[in-house]
Amino acid sequence: MTPGEALAAECARYAAMGWMRGTSGNLSVVVDRDPLRLAVTVSGKDKGELTPDDVVLVDAGGNTDDPVRVPSAEAALHGRIAAVSGAGAVVHVHALAPVVAAERWPGGVELRDLEMLKGFGRRAHDDVVVIPVVPNGQDMGVLGDAFEEGFRPDVPALLVARHGVYVWGDDLYQARHRLECLEWLLRFTVEVPSSRR
Ligand SMILES: CSC[C@@H](O)[C@@H](O)C(=O)COP(=O)(O)O
Numbered sequence: 001m002t003p004g005e006a007l008a009a010e011c012a013r014y015a016a017m018g019w020m021r022g023t024s025g026n027l028s029v030v031v032d033r034d035p036l037r038l039a040v041t042v043s044g045k046d047k048g049e050l051t052p053d054d055v056v057l058v059d060a061g062g063n064t065d066d067p068v069r070v071p072s073a074e075a076a077l078h079g080r081i082a083a084v085s086g087a088g089a090v091v092h093v094h095a096l097a098p099v100v101a102a103e104r105w106p107g108g109v110e111l112r113d114l115e116m117l118k119g120f121g122r123r124a125h126d127d128v129v130v131i132p133v134v135p136n137g138q139d140m141g142v143l144g145d146a147f148e149e150g151f152r153p154d155v156p157a158l159l160v161a162r163h164g165v166y167v168w169g170d171d172l173y174q175a176r177h178r179l180e181c182l183e184w185l186l187r188f189t190v191e192v193p194s195s196r197r
């Protein structure tokens with residue numbers, strides 16, 4: 001499967017889950033490590049209707065020499081995440097639970113004692129996972145700095161307040177499973193009162 005085919009198929013899956021409403025969200029895969037180059041989804045299109053042609057090659061700063069296609073407005077953050085974490089794929093969606101969780105716990109969202117943590121690469125018990133939260137903004141350099149400041153190699157996710165969630169992994173498949181588990185974990189955390197957790 002080409003990067004374009006894989007990214008379009010993955011976007012269709014997330015869109016069907018209601019996580020890419022109104023053209024929101026963007027996905028990328030690393031196609032070269034040195035220098036870093038990524039295939040990223042184009043900007044502004046309905047992510048549930050992408051074709052394999054709707055991806056752009058960008059450098060670590062999100063810049064492209066493609067004369068036609070416009071890369072995601074958030075391509076530079078994908079580049080920063082891939083560079084810092086070593087991930088092979090980065091996914092960003094606008095699911096609601098991550099944003100509600102970031103709103104309630106702006107200093108970081110704590111997760112513990114839940115079986116689904118295993119799907120996020122952590123232990124179900126005796127392990128506390130804190131998902132970092134950074135303020136939203138339109139400057140990807142500022143967002144990237146905030147991400148890097150709170151980066152921990154064992155937490156492959158970032159919540160952007162009043163915006164959405166980024167998750168990464170070795171490939172799109174691992175990133176998907178981490179995202180699906182994290183969304184479940186955050187939904188549980190916002191819906192169950194702290195006295196019951
Ligand atoms: C509903 S607009 C959302 C955008 O501003 C942005 O946050 C987003 O996720 C998609 O941007 P895009 O440039 O299409 O990749």
Ligand SMILES: [Zn+2]
Pocket residue numbers: 024025026074092093094163164
């Ligand atoms: Zn977004």
